[in-house]
Amino acid sequence: MKIKKVYVEELITTKQINPGLELLNKQYDKRLKDAKHTVKSIRKNKIRFFGCFLGKRLIAVFGLIHHFSIRESQYGHLFGEDEHALRYVATVGQLASINQIRPNTLYSILFDTAQRLGISKLYAIITEHEPFYTDNLNATIHKQNCDIHVGSDVPVTAISMDCQALGKDTARFIRRSPSATFKYYEGNMVTLVRETCNSDAVWGPYQRSFTEIITSVQQEVYLDIAKQLDGPVLDVGCGPANLLKFIPDKRLEYHGVDQNPLMVLGAQTRINELGFTQASAEHGRTEQFYVSGFGVKTICSINSLYASQFPYEQLKHLANQLKKGGTLWLVNPNPNMTEEKMAQLLANERGRWGQHPLFDEFCNKNIELVKTFNAHFFPLEDLCNWLTSLGLEIKAQSSDYFAGAVNLIQAVKQ
Ligand SMILES: C[S@@+](CC[C@H](N)C(=O)[O-])C[C@H]1O[C@@H](n2cnc3c(N)ncnc32)[C@H](O)[C@@H]1O
CATH class of the missing domain: 3.40.630.30 (Gcn5-related N-acetyltransferase (GNAT))
Incomplete structure (x- = not known):
């Protein structure tokens, strides 16, 4: 490593x-x-x-x-x-x-x-x-x-x-x-000390269903990022490391971090099951992890920024952890992500996932997340402006993901 x-x-x-x-x-x-x-x-x-x-x-x-x-x-x-x-x-x-x-x-x-x-x-x-x-x-x-x-x-x-x-x-x-x-x-x-993150009522109950069910709109995000990834990768708020399912190179250096211990366990299991040889997942908050030395080549922040208490500061922290020339892949919902929109997206998945025993749990949890965190669903322009002010150059940007409700930005540190 x-x-x-x-x-x-x-x-x-x-x-x-x-x-x-x-x-x-x-x-x-x-x-x-x-x-x-x-x-x-x-x-x-x-x-x-x-x-x-x-x-x-x-x-x-x-x-x-x-x-x-x-x-x-x-x-x-x-x-x-x-x-x-x-x-x-x-x-x-x-x-x-x-x-x-x-x-x-x-x-x-x-x-x-x-x-x-x-x-x-x-x-x-x-x-x-x-x-x-x-x-x-x-x-x-x-x-x-x-x-x-x-x-x-x-x-x-x-x-x-x-x-x-x-x-x-x-x-x-x-x-x-x-x-x-x-x-x-x-x-x-x-x-915080890591132990204080142990009782996480928001994310803990989400782990089982989130590990097993990966909707078509999520897949599109993971696929588009996975095919352009350059290691080593730091995946912040990695959840159960769903991204790894879409990466063919099992020797990619990958480090997941997540503040929820169950998610970390899920990520570690996934790493082992998929046979990644240079991957790890650790427990802790994104804001408290530092990359020693000159920074990391790639950071992925996929649908996790919105859960942060101080999102701008978390972005600033991520920008600081990047190497010069390094890339941040940022994915976050935008204001189009409403409860109705989420309900519609989930209804579209019923054909494929409806029989899965955890599907209802998955749906309820996703609606709850929209209700809890919608104040941090930022317009694309705001995110781009923040990243530019942090010394990153926007290489690609789109609001087309999740039927127009999720932004994806590729930004490079100058
Ligand atoms: C919706 S999941 C996304 C997981 C993964 N990035 C993906 O797209 O598959 C959000 C994850 O972010 C984690 N998270 C939220 N705030 C965090 C923070 N401040 N530090 C580390 N992890 C955080 C949660 O525990 C949760 O596992």
Whole structure:
């Protein structure tokens, strides 16, 4: 497998925090002997502690503490006054990683996480690597050679980094599309732990029927994409990996991700049954998966964007995970997809699928999905404009799928 996928989660329970502390304290042992953390100190200092995982292995951690003004932080006096009234800012700390994660991937996760929490500026105390921060992350130096005890007797430098409006160097280093800074979310874009996705009442009950029944309008979408796919492929919101049924090359590198564990199980079963040798499926939210390194060649997002709480941000995330020249295949219903339209499309399938024991379940679920998510059935033009603003070029676009109710866009990263 060539792609390395890194998943970010917030570490909240003692069971989650402990392995994070083990990794952190091992590195502090070398440089900052007296700065060891405990579960208690993480909680007492209101540190939001995040972990980056490669599969099940924890490979990096970082901590963020929110402040309304940097003045209220422990080292506030090193930073001077805030230049202007910022909303939330945060201090970054507890940063440790093993060399399984590239620095640009780690910092892209850190910046995105801060943005998700509505933080506009990050403040930090560093003991080494000043040029790394100034050259790659447009860091401002506030004070150097400070004699502050941070767990060892080395002098420290106080720096800050803008994490909403990214500087040019930062955008290049962490591979962010330049135009797209996050909107202000008041911190309501959460970074969940995988276990919290386990009770998914929307998608879980859909898995059985969705795995077995593939309607003619779905087939058309899968076929049109499958014949033009170039691996490695990241299939976000992959469901039971229906797409694989339409791909003849069993050696295609394919990675499915889905936030519903039953869907992931379905995808893994399908991978094995069809005999794909370089395919995998993993549990987690699209927004929390990062492709380490230079990005992935192809991303498929087929009828999954509409289920996202913040669809524009999910698109932005996908654009950021693409390699230069890489392709995004985006399929999403448009406003023509009404309950009546769905009912009509399903009625057309009765001849072929009507005898299937799960057909009624499949129909009811599809109608329910239209009712639940129709606010995110976007016009083709809106999607194209978003993608263009994210630095992608539209190569093909159509609203003809599902009898005019679903858009398909092929967009290439510039
Ligand atoms: C209608 S199914 C589509 C499955 C597949 N892409 C296909 O076309 O066959 C939508 C899938 O998106 C998944 N999903 C929704 N939001 C997600 C998110 N934020 N991250 C990962 N998966 C998500 C759901 O669990 C569900 O399996």
